Amino acid sequence: MDEKTIKAHKISEDEYAKILEILGREPNLLELGIFSAMWSEHCSYKSSKKYLNGFPTKAPWVIQGPGENAGVIDCGDGVAAVFKMESHNHPSFIEPFQGAATGVGGIFRDIFTMGARVEASLNSLRFGQVVGNSAINKHQRYLVKGVVSGISHYGNCMGVPTVGGETTFDESFNGNILVNAFGLGLCKSDEIFYGKAEGIGNPVMYVGSKTGRDGLGGAVMASDSFNEENKSLRPTVQVGDPFAEKLLMEACLELFKKDYIVGIQDMGAAGLTSSSFEMAGRSGSGMKMYLDRVPMREEGMTPYDLMLSESQERMLICAKKGCEEKIKEIFAKWDMSAQVIGEVTDSGVMELFWHNELVGSIPIDPLSEAAPILDRPVSRPKYLDEIKNIKLENYPKVANEEAFIKLLKDPNVLNKSFIYDQYDANVGTNTIKKPGFLGATAIRIKENGKAVSMGMECNTRFNFIDPKNGAAAAVAASGRKVAMSGATPLAITDCLNYGNPQNPEVMWQFAQGCAGIKEACAALNTPVVSGNVSLYNETDGISVQPTPAIVTVGVNDDANKNLTSIFKNSGTSVYLLGETSGEFCGSLYMKVLYDAIGGEMKGLDYKAERALWDLVIEANKIGILEFANSVGIGGVAITLAKMSAVSNLGFVGKSELGNKIFDESNSRSVVGVKDETKFSELANKYGVKFSKIGVTGGDKFELDDVKMPLGELKNIYFNEFNAVIKSEE
Template sequence: MDKETIQAHKISDDEYKKILEILGREPNLLELGVFSAMWSEHCSYKSSKKYLNGFPTKAPWVLQGPGENAGVIDCGDGMAAVFKMESHNHPSFIEPFAGAATGVGGIFRDIFTMGARVEASMNSLRFGQVRGDDKTNRHQRYLVKGVVSGISHYGNCMGVPTVGGETTFDESFNGNILVNAFGLGICKSDEIFYAKAEGVGNPVMYVGSKTGRDGLGGAVMSSDSFNEENKSLRPTVQVGDPFAEKLLMEACLELFKCDYIVGIQDMGAAGLTSSSFEMAGRSGSGMRMYLDKVPMRESGMTPYELMLSESQERMLICAKKGCEDKIKAIFAKWDLDAEIIGEVTDTGVMELYWHGELAGSVPIAPLSEAAPMLDRPTSRPKYLDEIAKINLDNMPNISNQEAFELLIRDLNVANKSLIYDQYDSTVGTNVIKKAGKLGAAVMRIKENGKSIAMGMECNTRYNYVNPRIGAAAAVATSGRKVAMSGATPLAITDCLNYGNPQNPEVMWQFANGCEGIKEACAALNTPVVSGNVSLYNETDGISIQPTPSIVTVGVGDDANKSLDSEFNSAGVSVYLLGKTTGEFAGSLYMKAIANLCAGELKEIDYKAERALWDLVIEANKNRVLAFANSVGVGGIAITLAKMAAVSSIGFSGEIKFDDGRFVFDESFSRAVVGVKDAIKFEELAKKYGVEFIKIGLSGGDEFILNDIKMDLKELQNIYFSEFAAVIKSED
């Protein structure tokens, strides 16, 4: 095999030596393609595996942790929630509509492959600077429009509500946007399906859409940094068909009611290669596949293309022998292909045939066991010492009123109705919180009357300032959002987006991010049940800010008792819970008024965090709260202002701080609650050891907090119109 071909497949010299050892000979092009895909960063986690070991993954309510298509938690009364989050960053930067759409389609397949109907979608989006008129700003606005259109197209056509998400902006994402898609489904806890292929002689069946040449090399492409040459790799981006996926989901859910299959696997990254090797590998089996039997939509396709295509809306099934015709009948009813393309063997080898001739042969276990696990060098970033010296004393001297008007216009605060109005957020009749509401997304589980709450979070500035505490804060804040809805946080899924792992400083950020997640999940009792790693988010040597996106999923005992996250009536006493300690590191205040991301983060007090959750959950059960909301970016001033804007109810209050600017401080473990029964609530707060202070009343037609004042209509006009005005500025 010539060096040029090996390098084109991103195979290192050491990896090629390992391939020679495994095969005992030179690989042919098909076999090299298989190794290239399976050992890519995207599929093998070779740079990250070392640090993922040790994540807390178990709890009495965890039915399935990492290692399957998605994680599963017990929701009580025989019901389970199936969920996961994945990245589609590189494809979305190259082709925003198709990249984002197929990211949504891929995560949906991970959910219904497990036997659950997909009930909810969320997305975490990161873009560069969109405000301004230079080429970069215009391109970022184009990417926003394309990504949002792709997400809405796929989700709306599938009939899955997009119930929440987050969209933020920072210049570090100018060269690499992030599109992280989350999906959640509901099923019976004893009807979960797994990705396995066992039972010698059992047929292997291909179902779904036909295979084309789209997405070729997608997993390998997503395992490399961007430069001018590979930004135009459109052929590596898959093309999705949500109507075909809707049919595929319905066919699979019908199939799952019958006892016809042993296992099922989505053909995601690396397509037929990853699905076949993973199914056989999990079962310790071998597999024989006849690639000329694969349904094709293009003529002249080769075994190499068939194994590595990432065409969408396809599944691989290990069927029970004798059930083939019944399975074909189900898929024919839904107008989908279903073909027998192989069988399970006991050889431990993947044998690939093409028109009766052996085209490739790869031992399955050695390929997996010998997958590289790199111990890349790490180095604490030099910039940390420089930014640690910067604090509130270095900020420009401006009034709180000026600062407030700057922050409320910041696009990281502004309402994103331009985005969520494009999503169908109510289809299915299970959604409790309407689009645009603050806090966690909440849905009902009709089968048992409980609620599912989903909190999504990651502050990339915190992660830039301190990757360990920043990642831990994402876990804590996403859990706090869930608790503020009245639900109990139970588990997380993550999507770990970082720069080039060949840069020791990036690897240090990643290693510390993983440590932060481990310590927070252990302390808060919210284990990791699924996730994804996306590295090489770098263009021309510039990496993104570390972005460990977290979604916490929790269960509420009664869907009818879900708490609002904004004011819901006038005259309600508003309390601030938790300690305000003057936390401005990585804050929106610092970024908005000085264009700096700097400072030193304080450690998170996990006992105080969990006590806050438990207090609000119990207070809600006792019906003493009207609403609850986590204090987020921009501090108490911006949190209260958003609550007023969304509810169309004003606020008047005063808080005495050591420094007047503390209204913008971003201390951890704080919340705003509306109290209906002060005596009972304050007793509970003392029981849990949570600091509290009454700060004002909801109501009126103004927003007033200390020396900040704004007419409610003006506040709403800014909050609801600023983002759309910027994105539509060239329409």
């Protein structure tokens, strides 16, 4: 094999030597392509696997942890929630509409391949600077519109509600946006399907859309940094068809009611390659595949094209022998292709045939077992010493009222109705809480009257300053959102977005982030059940801020007791819970007022965090709370202002916190209390600090020396983001 071809497949010298050792000969082009895809960062996790080991993954309510298409938790009464989050960053930067759309489609397939109907979608989006008239600002606005349009197109056409998410902006994402998609489905807890291929002689079936050349090399492309040469790699971006996926989902869900299959696997990254090798690998089997039988939609396709295409809306099934025609009947009913393309063997080898000629032969276990696990150099970033002394006291004071207006007008704070109004949040009639109503979102479980609550969170500035505590804070904050809805947080899924792993400082950030997640999940009893790693989020040597996006999933035993995050009535006493310690490092206050990011984070007090959760969950159960909301970016002032605007109710309060009304200390929330005596007793029982800071009602927002008419507050909060995004249309 010539050096140029090996290099084009991103295979290192050491990796090529391993390939020679495994095969005992030179690989052909097809085999090299398969190794390239399976050993890519995207598929093999070769840089990250070392640090992912040791994640807490077990609890009595965890049915399936990492290693399958998605994680599964028990919701009680025979119902399970199936969920996962994945990235589609590189494709979305190259082609925002299709990149984002196929990211949504991919995560949906991960859910329904486990046997669950997809019931909810969320997304975590990071863009660069959108305010201004520079070429960068205009391009970022173009990316926002394209990504949102792609997400809404796919989810709406599939009939899956997009019920929440988060969107943030920072210049560190100017050259590499992040698009993370989350999906959740529900199924019977004893009817879960797994990605396995076992039983010698059992047929291997291809179902779904036909294969084209779209997405060729997608997994390898997603395992590389951006530069001027590869920013236009549109052929590596998949093209999605949500209507085809809707048919595929319905066909699969009908199939799952029958006893026709052994296992099923989504054809995601690396397409037919990853699905076949993973299914056989999990079962210790071998497989023969006859690639000329694969349904094709383009002329002149080769075995290389067929194995490495990432065409969408496809599944691989290990069927029970004798059930082939029944399976074909189901898929024909839904206008889907279904074709026997191979069989399970006991050889431990993947044998690939093209018109009865053997064109590829790779041992399955060695491909996985010998996949590189890299021990990349790590080095604490030099910038940390430069920024640790950036403190609030070093800067001139700004009046609270001036600071409030500037923070309120920042795109990170402003209402994102431009985004969520494009999503159908009500389809399926299970949505309890739609986007825009702050805090965690929730859907009802019709079968048992419970609710599933989902909280998504990651403060990238915290992670830039302190990758360990920043990642831990994301776990805590996402769980806090769920607890503030009255649900008990049970498990998380993560999407770990970092820069170039060949940079020792980035690997240090990643290692620290994993350590923070491990620590927080163990302390808060929210194990990791699924997730994704996305590295090489870098352009021209500039990495994104570390972004370990977290979604916590929890269950509320009574869907009718889902606790809202906004004001409900006038005259309600508002309490601040938790310790306000003056945490300004990484705060929006420092960024907006002084264009500064720095300082040193305080570690989390996990006992205090969990006590806050348990207090609100119990107070909600006994009916003494009207609302609860986690304190987020911009501190107490911005949190209350958003609640006031969304609820169309004023607020008058006094905190005596000075400029700490903008601090971003962890483990805090604001709650509306119906019975103040009972609540104070309960708060004392849990050891949670509490103070009354105001009352809802009226036609103005007032907190200490910050005063604004409610009409003006609403006008800024609801209208300014639309004006920014639509400027110069």
